[in-house]
Amino acid sequence: MSxxxxxxxxxxxxxxxxxxxxxxxxxxxxxAILAPLGLLPPGNLFALFGKLLVRLxxxxxxxxxxxxxxxxFRFTLVDLGLKKAKTPIALVCxxxxxxxxxxxxxxxxxxxx
Amino acid sequence: xxxxxxxxPMPATWWLHNIHxxxxxxxxxxxxFVAGYAVFLLVLISHGDDLKTFTDTLLCPTxxxxxxxxxxxxxxxxxxxxxxxxxxxxxxxxxxxxxxRVIAGTHYFLWAVISLLILIVVL
Amino acid sequence: xxKTITLEVFRYLPDQExxxxxxxxxxxxxxxxxxxxxxxxIKDYLDGTLSFRWSCRMGxxxxxxxxxxxxxxxxxxxxxxxxxxxxxxxxxxxNFPVIRDLVINFDDFLHKLKEIxxxxxxxxxxxxxxxxxxxxPAQLAQYKQYSMCIxxxxxxxxxxxxGLEPKFLGPAAIALGQRYNLDSRDxxxxxxxxxxxxxxxxxxxxxxxxxxxxxxxxxxxxxxxQQAKVINTQEWWLSFLMPWGKRGTHAx
Numbered sequence: 266m267s268x269x270x271x272x273x274x275x276x277x278x279x280x281x282x283x284x285x286x287x288x289x290x291x292x293x294x295x296x297a298i299l300a301p302l303g304l305l306p307p308g309n310l311f312a313l314f315g316k317l318l319v320r321l322x323x324x325x326x327x328x329x330x331x332x333x334x335x336x337x338f339r340f341t342l343v344d345l346g347l348k349k350a351k352t353p354i355a356l357v358c359x360x361x362x363x364x365x366x367x368x369x370x371x372x373x374x375x376x377x378x
Numbered sequence: 379x380x381x382x383x384x385x386x387p388m389p390a391t392w393w394l395h396n397i398h399x400x401x402x403x404x405x406x407x408x409x410x411f412v413a414g415y416a417v418f419l420l421v422l423i424s425h426g427d428d429l430k431t432f433t434d435t436l437l438c439p440t441x442x443x444x445x446x447x448x449x450x451x452x453x454x455x456x457x458x459x460x461x462x463x464x465x466x467x468x469x470x471x472x473x474x475x476x477x478x479r480v481i482a483g484t485h486y487f488l489w490a491v492i493s494l495l496i497l498i499v500v501l
Numbered sequence: 502x503x504k505t506i507t508l509e510v511f512r513y514l515p516d517q518e519x520x521x522x523x524x525x526x527x528x529x530x531x532x533x534x535x536x537x538x539x540x541x542x543i544k545d546y547l548d549g550t551l552s553f554r555w556s557c558r559m560g561x562x563x564x565x566x567x568x569x570x571x572x573x574x575x576x577x578x579x580x581x582x583x584x585x586x587x588x589x590x591x592x593x594x595x596n597f598p599v600i601r602d603l604v605i606n607f608d609d610f611l612h613k614l615k616e617i618x619x620x621x622x623x624x625x626x627x628x629x630x631x632x633x634x635x636x637x638p639a640q641l642a643q644y645k646q647y648s649m650c651i652x653x654x655x656x657x658x659x660x661x662x663x664g665l666e667p668k669f670l671g672p673a674a675i676a677l678g679q680r681y682n683l684d685s686r687d688x689x690x691x692x693x694x695x696x697x698x699x700x701x702x703x704x705x706x707x708x709x710x711x712x713x714x715x716x717x718x719x720x721x722x723x724x725x726x727q728q729a730k731v732i733n734t735q736e737w738w739l740s741f742l743m744p745w746g747k748r749g750t751h752a753x
Contacts, residue, residue, distance in 0.1 A: 271704035272737035275730060279466075285412045286456040286485075291493035293415060293452060295500055296422075297445030300436055305501060307433040313500065314426045323423060327416045334413030340707045341406040346390050348665060365420060372424045381515035383598035383606055388664040395571065399661065402709050462708070465727040473642040 274336055274359075281333025288326055320373040328366040335362035408455035411448035418445065460485040504530040506581055507588035508539055510551065513599050521599070523590075524548070530585055536576040537565050540591070540603075553603035560717060563653030567603055568592040573655035573715045594658040596667075609667065610654055613674040616696050621681060624688030640685040647680035647725050649718040656712035656722050662705055669705040670696060672712035672722030679725040698733045706730075 299305040313319045335358035343351045393403045418441055425431040435441065463485050464478030505527045513521040526547050528539040537555055544551050555565040558577040565576045570590050581589070597605035623634070656672035663669045670678075678697050681687045696702055706726050713723040 269698055269700045269702075269704050270737075271700060272698075272730075272734040273741075275704070276734055276738070279734075281412075282455070282459050285452070286459040287489050287492050288496070289412065289415060289452050290449065290456055290489075291496050292419070293445050293449045294493075295496075296418075296436060297442055297449060299501075301442050307436050308429065309500065310436065311426075311429050311432050314423065323419060327419050330412050330416035334409040334416070337406055337409040338413075341403075341409070344393070344406070344661065344665065344707060346665075365417065369420055369423070372420070372426060381601070382519075383600055384513050384515070384521055385598050386595065388596075388661075392661050392664065398711060398714060399709070406707070462727075465708075465721075465724040466731050468724075468728050468731075470639065470642060473638045475642070 274332075277329065277332040278336035281329035281331070281336075284326055284329045285333055288322075289330065292326070324369055324373050327369045328362075331362040331365040332359070335359050404451075405454065405458045408451045408458075411451040412455060414444065415448050415452065456489065460489065504585075506530040506539070506585050508536075508543065509588050509590045510540075510543070510603070511590075511592040511599075512551070512602055513593075514550070515601060525588070530581060532582050534581045536567075536569055536574070536579040536581065536589060536591060539581060539589075540576060551603075552601050561651060563651035566594050566653045566655050566658065568595055568658065573658035575653060575655070575717050578717060594654055596658055596660070596664045597654070607654055610652070610657060610671070610673070613670055614652070614677065617670065617674045617678040618689055618693055619674070619677040619681065621684065621687055622689035622692065623686055634686045636685055643685070644680045644683035647676045647683070647720055647722075650677055650680070650720050650722075651718055653717065655715045655717065659711035659715040661709060661711070662707060666701070666705060668701045670699075670702045672726065673720075675703060675706075675729060676720055676722040676725035679729055694733075697729055703729045703733060 295305065295310075300307060300310065314323075339351070339355045339358040342354050347354060393399045422432065422435050425435055460482050464481040467481050469476040469481070506529075508526045508528055509523045510526060511521055512524045526539075526543045528542045528547070531538070535558075537558055540551065540553055540555075544553075553565070553567070553576075555577065556562040557564070560575055560578050563575075566573060567576050568574075568591070569576065569579045570584065571592075573594060576591070591603065593599045593603045593605045597607055597609070600606050627634075650673055652673060654673065657663050660669075660672055663671050675697060678693045682690045682693060682697075698704070703726050706723075708723060708727065710723045713721045716722065
């Protein structure tokens, strides 16, 4: 049996799972409850995007969350019976995550200095 | 004389067999909501150069409804994730294994601290 | 009038029938009886043609594993009183071919035990005259939990991944691999690495956790597998970042 490169993908899955677990609930609370209820002016959030540290944080959160999904979802589809298509499924999932990551980088680091 | 062995087929609905498997499947499907919110953030930041479209996206009713549905699933991800950390993080002090409660508890504590800090920064 | 309980037992008699069926038996209900007692009552008094494996009847030999109401159990540890008055459905362990009645073919499991080299391979051969291997309580603690495995295969019956992919090494084999890898007397981690860290080894596992739930000896094979994933990942990154080092597992 050849050496598996799964450890690399599992690292991304694990990092993404940890980051999403720690940071995502509070972010959803902010964007889905505090902002719409008027407890947080959208301008405040908008202004935060100017900060490099915030942009880096969002890049890590979005990119790793997408890779977490890609890895988990690809195994879920196999668990649900799509074993025969497991290689194309994996490719599509990781490619989507990569595409999302690149888009995020462009928006966060490409549009402003 | 070799008799024929009987091989039982595995049903496609295997994950409905008991509550643990159902909860497992829900846990796995939380990744869809994790990715969904990440995509929402992606769309949001794509309007990072225009306050008006940014605000429209932020306050869009469909987006809010999606997030409100996603929130319990993302919290379920967090809870199941932290509860499983002791399985992967195995630490010994001599003969004694560091209690799983301590490992999981540390993550919950971190979760609370981080959430509080982010709230402070944002508000 | 003595109380009775019904057992619905999976029957498969390949010499007579192509298809399996269920047969109902009414056995005496005793507070202290287990399902194995009921099966032995059936064989002794009701139907001598029923075939099943059992041995120690006290939860240490691993022979009497069967599906009881759809859950893998040691039948010597499944008490009738936990099911009474409802009928009890007894079937052979899932995910294994059935030879006859409740008897499964577990050659695949034995093959995997051999693949994983589930025995102690010392770092160097020492003659008996040099004395015993010394091991501290702390060193014992590293692997002791995984040494409790009685090879009962309930975890294989419970594992949907094994059901979907028979090539999967499986919970017990991986836990036993870990048991020896973590044993300070053992030196064969490299020999086991190819199987443990292959795509049919630990990386097939999606951490469903049923194996740990059903294990009668609290081995926690799911934990062993996650531990192995962490260790294998650390080694992968080390060999990726520092490829010049002959770091253990993937030197070829």
